[in-house]
Amino acid sequence: MKRIISLCFAALMLLLGGCATVIRSDVTAFNEWPADLPNKSYVFEHTPAQENDLEYKNYENLVGSELQRLGFAQSAGSAVPQLKVALKYDIASREVFATEPVVADPMWGPYGPYGWGRPGFYSPFYDPFWYGPQVVGQRTFNYQLFQRRLNITITSAVNGKKLYDVTVTSEGKINSLPAVMPYLVRSAFTDFPGKSGVPHTVELKVDDKL
Template sequence: MNSVTSDVATFGEWPAGRPPGSFTIERLPSQQARGAQQDTLEAAARSALEQAGFKPATDAASADVVVQIGARVTRTDFTPWDDPLWWRWGGNYWRRPGYYWRPGWGFPPQYESQYDQEVGLLIRDRRTGSPLYEARASNESRTQASTAALGAMFQAALKDFPNAVPQAHRVQVQLAPQAQ
């Protein structure tokens, strides 16, 4: 896999003529409790913010904007019994939308996992606290997203910056060769 495709939606009205400026990432109390996990997520988002033209602030008080980030990864396990056609055909024929399996004899039946992954960020003006830009990127995969893949999802979320495109649309981001 050398690219990540995400469904992206962006919202807000970035002020015309305002450059991206400096940023600081703000942690919510729940994120402070997961320090190492949050550090990894912030590193992935930081790279995407810098590619969008933002610069890290030397301290929170001097930042032009405050960024809040988040990520969600949900694993769903499917079994043949989740498919009602499995029972009609007997044996362990089974299918899921987009996947068709040949008949199998014996057990154990085949299991399959799917990961629903989403990243999001909110950019607020530091002085007024007003929200300026919100972006979300999500995808479904048969494997859990690596740190590089989450970074690519943040890149996809900021691909349209500073324009807001609220209609969900697909964005593909190539992974760096060492990230594969």
């Protein structure tokens, strides 16, 4: 009985542990960030089509929030900005084929919870946990994975020199770019400006507050 309880508890913990969804992103940033940049004012640089794109505007707001957290300020009115910020993004899908074993659990055999024993009779030799689940075959299935990509650049508004160029890629089953974008933006500015050209991975739980 103790063995049964232990196995049930382990299965429950595995189920609960798998409930949290994680957005895992690969981040690579190149930078020549000045050691001293007292004026961190900026404007977004976008095409005429992007100016009327509500989805793009939403992502600009996400980037603006992260920049504000890092001490940047968006220029307003006639103020001359020091920096220009631009972003690009896309999403693509690919089909994945996988094979997994088919397992038969004797616990749920033709005789109920003591599937390999006789009704009304119990013996350790007929204990399903003694034998354990058996692999009886395999099945092939397919599913889609979606690769989400975000690129953000920060350049000098004075001479056009590129100061920060970060690319974030993330692959998973979530096909909604608006749902994933807050995590991509947050990942883009993790450890800003960071070591130039050194790839790293950022993991954020979906229920994390951004």
